[in-house]
Amino acid sequence: MWRILRIKLKNFKVYEGEYDIPLSQTTVVVGRVGAGKSSLLQAIEFALFGRELEVRQRIAKLADLVNLSSDESVVELSLSDQHEASIRRVLNKRGRTRLEVVIGGRKYYDNSAEVKLREITGISDEDYDRVVYISHYALEDFIHGDRPRRNLLIDRILQVDVLDNVQRALGNQMKNILEKMEQIRLKLSLYEKYRDIIEKYGSISKMKEIRMRLEKELDGLSEQENELSKKYRNLIEEREKYLNKIINIQDKLNQYYMAKSELEILEGAGQADLIGEYSLLEDLKDKFLGVLSEFEHVIGADMIEQIHRESEPARLVDLLSKAYDALEEALKKIEEEVESLKRQKDGVEARLRELERDISRVQGALSQLEASYKRFKELEAAHGSISNIKNIYNEVKSKYTILERNFHFISSIKFILSYINETGLEECPICGSKLDRRAVVERLRQIEHNFSEQLKELDLLRSRLEELKSVYEEMEALSRSVAEYLRASEELKSLLSEKEKLENRKAQIDRALGQIMRRRSLLAGFLNEVRRETLDEAIRRYNRALRVKQLRERVETLERELKNLGVGPTTLETEEEFRRVAEALSRIRRRRSDIVEELRKVDEVLNSVGEDYDGLRERLEKYSYVYDRLNNIINKIDILKYNIRLKIINLLRDELLKSFKELYPYEDIVSIELRSEERGYEIYCKLADGNTVGLARLSDGQRLAVALSLVISMRKLLGLGLGFLLLDDPLPYVDPKIRSSLAKLIAKLSREFQVIVTTQTEELANEISANGVDVSLIKLTRGTTKPEVKIEKI
Template identity: 25%
Template structure:
């Protein structure tokens, strides 16, 4: 079915805000217009209507929503296709919100949605990819065939021939990932071996574990035996301890009675009256010391109580007990006083620490304070030299305007000099400035030299001086702004510094007052401690005298008690030396037991560590074996992938050769119809098998031409200009167009060969007609392609809005 495009209606698509309707004919159709007039947009509108997308969207160059004109809410394109039998009207609408609608009118029948898509596919007979290869011959896709490395050109040719699937499959084979995995496994294997080398020998470790386990079993036997022995000895020691307590009580009582008797014997030489007078004197000294102590501790009431109770007559021993009672109260008061001193000492230490902390904070902030003062001085100097920030900003603006004025003046002078130069070069005999005819060329040349000299000397020097001054002022302006920001940041630090200094002075004063109070109390403490020692000595001596006076009649009774105590000690049958030996033996055995247990725990910990090391060795060996096995499997897989890649390359080479054989005749037919130069008479595309830098086999296309001069086949692309190369790419694309089955009988060309001369452009159109194509639609900037019976559709820049 001979199918061609009858008309296109465009609304809101890309460059066209307003509706545009174009009629096409069979044969050559030229869409002519300047850059930006919407030629390509018309061709892309046809592609969008037939397939719902364009190649730029599929390649993600822009989004689908970008096909809608900026001032429209939807893009709508209607393409009418016709054949000798029937006509088809295809309308596709895309709304900015993402909704898309397709309608196909076949005679009286209207299709929408999926049935409409299927009908379009049936009408065209090509997929979108095949349409781009065989029908819509885009200039940029054609350039890929002729420009770039041989490998890049070969891939572009594969895309036009529909053979790129093999290359896509080839590239999808993850050979690099598999090789990377192999390298990772090899690195892991090396790491595991290094880790194993850093661990102890397995056999030696097993032997050490066995020895430690044997030693631990020995301790398991020894420790219970030792515990049983200690238990028996402790039981014996407890029995002896009861006797020891009785023995100690009896012995203490015996020693006390002996001491009393000995004291009686010593004091018996003293006359009772003399002893009584001495005791009275001691009482007075004791009273003085205790009262002085209470007075120093600010407790006058206790001294009055003691004086009042002493006036009440009692026995000598009762008086001694009264003194001891008040002595103990004085000691408690002294202890409370000492506790207060300790609290003051702690308070002094706390204040001292706080003082040191404040000094540290001040030292930390000292640098910031110094920085603040230095920055203030620098800001004052800069302000004094350049003025305030506002004044400096105004100066900068004035300098920038002056520089712009100087540059404009230099450009004007330069233009004058260049105009004079053109006169000297013989391009004109009239002065371009005053427009008068030049009578004396030498005088004019002298004026030109002076103008050049003045332009290069005076203008540049003044401009350079002004620019240097601007740079100096700009640096000063930036520095002032920076200083102000930094000073604002440091203000809080400086305020905190002043606050800390005030706090430091206050803390020093409080600490000095506390140290003075503490020093006074310590001196008082020393004095009271001396008073307590004196009172204690007097009380002891008075107690002895009072006891002696009271015990003259008790000596006989005490001697009988002493004899009874001696008999009881003998009956107890207790030896302190044996008890001490037994006690030392229990202590020694207990110490040994604790050492054995500690050694056992150490052994258990060592065993756990060594067993953990052994388990780690076993784990590493197992992991190493697993990695080795996996490495072998991946190595086999890697080799299989290499075979698959080689097979794909061989299949690719074979398939390329077959397709090229089918294409050669069509290429030369198109070559003879379009190529108008006489340097080559025939084209040939050959498939050549090569090896890459890494040694892998692959095939590439070689484009050869038979030279007219000597009949030699030579590589053509290095010998052609860019325009000739573009022509060869067009010839190849036209030949590929003939390979497609069930294709529509029209071709769309977007500026197929922009960089060839006008005569050759015309021959392109004539050649396309000679090839027998029913309809050719060409977007171009030049009407020179016009041939007999060709239809020209002229576009203007304004048509995008009309």
């Protein structure tokens, strides 16, 4: 399981500046209210999940995690399991984060890093705040919330809530299905009778449209039938005159009328000039050749040469179709290349905008630091380096100390000799020996002469010391700004270099984009002008013109043959008109009969139903089947939830009671038990007097102890990949006996988990240590500014 080796903070909440804090197997963080204890634990959660409880509950904004004196905060965790891992998350005041995760020497960034973190934690941030990062606020959710909320919390932590969510989703679906089934049954009672007719037309609304169209068509057919009937009677009278001539040549007449009929149809579709249609194909060929030379690398020189040489229309069209396919594919590739270049350009431009902001920021910083840098350089030019000044200062100070000591000695001698001289003593007041008066006077004169000289020298050295101290202190104060100035200068050089490279890259992309856009414009213009339909139409028109030429020749041949048989043009025209009118009359009468029958059926359905219907019976059966299946699934999920809860309770029972006994030292509660009831979980406590009560009858302290025991039991049951437990003052304001029991429990937990606990006093740390556990004590002290960190081993 993963354990935290150390945490590094930079400008996170109250932690102004940089902190590097090692964490041991058992760590106790001690400090007053507001010293930064909870902030330290929240920093761990921020590194793992990118936010923390207050941000998730909208009590604070993500940007509030950045220290007020900075624009950016950094949290870095060093973890250890079978591999070494590090997590580094950066947050700026705009609430944007960057993430870097290193596992076994391999680096992951942002989205891929978040995926790796989810693999490491194996838990959501909400459940993390209940079974890994445990505070008395989280425990109060279990004891002060209502029963449904407590059930939801326990189910969620133990992942049973997935089944509740499934049931809820299935229930909503069943409600929707019931409503739809009732609607379908209502419609079925009206539609069943006319199912076949309605399905034939598709829907009632379509049948109404069809009825109007049929009625209009019927009126038109009646008028046409009257006119054609008159014409048909006249043609019968005319036909009697030449009927004997055409009886024996019906086959040839049929051939003639069939060829002429086909010719009229083709000529009616448009002009059919064979030479003109082939000329159209040649024009298309020239257009293709004009654009294919630009894309020879796509089409191939061989195909271009074949198109250039081909004169047979069918083969030419086949070649042009293949070339057209290749050009369409080439356009797709060009479009993809254009999009790729545009994305590259957008990325480069976005980075250039970022660089402009960074350059402006660094130049602003340099402008602010420039005065300090110049002053430092002036002092360095005048006095040398700061280390040199310090050495000179130490030398002068040493010399001053020796001279000062000699001066005090001489001053004392001078005082004694002056006293002897003034009082006329004949014996030394110190040793009692006889004194030579003249020697005393002479010695006093020498000392007074040297005294004034030494005093001057002492004053000069004192002035020199003060000057050197002032220069040293000023340079020492300026050194941090100078270092920042130098770092900013290097950063500016790097940014300007990157900007130059990106501008060159952008120019290259623009040139490439211009070239490829020209080719795209050429190809797209050609494909818009010469569409595939244009190609198909050209060959169709050419084939039609060829067929028209053949039919004209056939009709002329048959006309000559019929004329030789005594059937002239007038007879042919009359017979042709007779056949056309007879066929039209027959067609109109059949159509009228069909319309009348169809209108009868449509009217019957519309008068009876009047609403749309589409396969309702099939849908009803499907809905009914799905509804029964969903209901069966929900019932089975209820049984499954009950069995899962029973199994969970059996797994938790012993550990829950054991943890509570270790934590709660008093004998007024004999045991506690977690039960699965119809409405979910319930916790019961058996009292010393034999009564069994629920949580509501316990004191706040007792309920907190029960909740902490339950959370620790669930934490062990989950078997997470995170091997640490964060206790943020879980049982505040408890009496010494419970604190002692809590210390024993933490000492025991530290053999299984890395435990990091916060508290306001050192008593808890000492009591944990008294249980034979090495404790790392982190003392946080804070005045009016940032916290001070002191680490001790207990």
